[in-house]
Amino acid sequence: MNRWFVRGFLLVATAALVPGHALAQDTNVDKAREALAKKEGDEDSSKQLEEVFQAAEKNYSLQKKGTHALTYSFDYTYTGDQRLDLAITNGSVRNIDVVPSATHEFTNAFSYDYGLLDNLTLGARLPLVVKYDTEDELNVYDVGDISFTGRWQPFPYVPGKMSTTLFGTLSTKTGVSPYEIDIKEQLSTGSGYYSLGGGVSVSKVLDPVVVFGSVSATYNMPATGLQQVRGARLLEEVDPGVALSGSAGFAYSLSYDVSLSISSQFSYSDQTILTFSNGDKAVAQDQMTGFLSLSLGTRVSDTTIVNTSLGIGLTEDAPDFSLGVSFPINFSGLKE
Template identity: 50%
Template sequence: MGVRGLAWLAIISLVSAGQVYAEESSVEQAREALSKKDDDADSAKALEEVFQAAEQSYTLLKKGERTLTYGFDYSLTRDMAIQTVRVAENNGTSVYSVIGQSEAQHSFTNAFTFDYGVWDNLTFSVRLPLIAKYDTERDLDVYSIGDLSTSLRWQPWNSVRGKPVTTFYANLGLPTGESPYDINLDRDLSTGNGYYSLGLGANVSHILDPVVLFGSFGYAYNAPIKDVDQVRGGRLLEEVHPGGTFSLSMGFAYALSYDVSLATSYQMAHSLKPKFRFADVSGEGNEQTSAVMNFSLGLRTSPDRIVNVNAGFGLTEDSPDVLLGFSMPLDIKGLKAR
C-alpha cells in the first residue's frame, strides 16, 4: 500500500456505499417514507443524522456533547517486492533475472474515536487505533498500537436549509506506531508511518432530500525523519523526507427510510516524491497514487444508534486490494453531557 498511516487514518473513517439504480416506483416509495408526518421528525434532519453517522469527519457536536465510536477495519494488500537483480552472461549476452519476494499483508484495525464539542461550531476528536497485522507469505505478524491522531473541525457559517454546509479541518498525526524505519525489514512489520504529519482541508455537504452529496479536499505535510540508521538495499539510510500528500474524496448518501441508508464514495490520495539520504549517496522515490471505492449500508438499530457496514476495493497498485469494516457508537454511562 503506497499511502499508509493515519494521516489517512486521521483524515480519515469514511462514507462508503454503492450506486443505487432504482425504478421510479422505488424512488417514490423512498420519498414517501421520508416525507414528514405529524409524529415524525423533519426528514432532512433524519437524513443528516444518517449521513453524520456514516461519515464522522463531517459531524459537528453541540457544545459539551461527547461521543465515543468504535470502528473495525480489515484490509488486504498484495505486492511483489524486488529483492535483488542478478546478471549472468550467456554467450556474450547479458541475462537479467529479478528475484522478488511476494507479500500478502492482512491488517486488522480496532479504532476508538472520541469526539467533544468545544463550541457549537468546533469539534475536537482523537483517534486511537489498535492494529494486528499478518504477512502470510513471509510468516510475520505484529500486534501494536497504530499512529494516534487528533483533529479539529470548524464550521464558520451557520447551516441554512437548501444550501451547502462547509466545514474546515486540521489533523495532527503522531508516530506512536511501529515505525518502518525502526524495524528489521526481514523479520518485523510496521504499524505506523514513522513521522509527524499536519493536514488541512475542507469538507462540503449538501442535502437534496433524500440524498446527501459530499466532497472534501486537503493537503498533509509530512515531517522529515532524521537519524534513521537503517540498512536498506545494502546502504545505510540516514534521513528520510516524506513527500506531501494531496487528498480528494466525493460521494453521496441515499436514505431509503429513517432506518436504512446506502452510500458510495471515491477517495484518492497522491503523495509527492520522497527523498532519501544514505551515508554515501542521496536519491528520491516515486510519486504514489492511492484510489479506493467504498460502499456502505447504514442501519438504525435504535433511536440514537446507527451501525454502518462497509466494503471497498483499491483502484491502483498503491491501494489495498480489499477493504471491509463496520462502525458503531458506544454508549458508556457518564459519557454524555448532563
C-alpha cells in the same frame, strides 16, 4: 418519503382495492386526511437522513457544545503487491530487488469527539493494529499512529443550503516505524513520521440524498536520526514529501433507518527520498491511488447507528479491498 405520507397512502390504497369499501369512502377519505396531517413527534426525512449520514461521514458532522461521542470501528485491509527497491548512485540504478508482499491488516480504533463550541469539534483516534504477512510469515500486535483532529464550521447550518466544514489533522508516529525495524524479521504499524494536514469538506441535503465532497493537503515531516540497516547500507533519513487527496460521493436514504453511501477517494503522494550514510539515495516515485467505498448505515436503536463498509482499490498502489464496521459506544458518563 415521510411516515405520515405512507400511512395516508396505505389507507387510500386499501379503500380502492378491497371490495365492500365503496360505502365507507367518505370515512376513509377523512382517515386519509388525518393520517396525512403531520403528527407531533414525526421527524422530517431530511433530518433522519442527515443523522445517518453524519454517523458514517465524520468530516461533515459537529458535536454540540459540551457533548461527547465515543465510536468504535473495526477495519480489515488486504494488500498484495510486488515492490521494487532501487538505489541510485551517480545517476546509475543498482541493487534492484523485487519484494513480494501479501499483508492482512486488522485495525481496532477508538475515536473520541468533544464539542468545544457548537461549531468547533476536537477529536482523537487511537488505533490498535494487528498485521500479518503471509509471504514472510511475520506478524505484529501494537498501537498504530495516534491522530488528533479539529473541525470548524464557519457558517451555521441552514436546511437546504450547502454546509462547509474546515478541518485539520495531526498524525503522530506512535506506531512501530517501518524505518526502525529489521525489515526481514518485523512489520510496522505506523508511518514512521509526523504528518500535518488540513482541508475543506462540503455537503448538501437534497432529500432523500446527501451529496458531499472534500479536498485536503498533508505535509509529511522528514524522519531523521535513523539507524536502520538495509543490506550493506545504513538508512539515516526519510523525506516522504507532501500528499494531496480528494473525495466525492453521495448518501441515499433507503428508509428512515437505512442509508447507503457511495464515494470515491483519490490521493497523490510525492516521491519519497531515502538517504543512506554513504551518500546513496533511494527514490520511491510519486504515486496516485484511488479507492471506491460503499457504506451502509443502519439504525438499530434510537441512539445507535451501525455502519458497515466495503472498499475496493481502483489503482495498483491502493489496497486490494477493505471491510469495516463502526458504531457509537454509549456511556452515561459521556452524556451532556
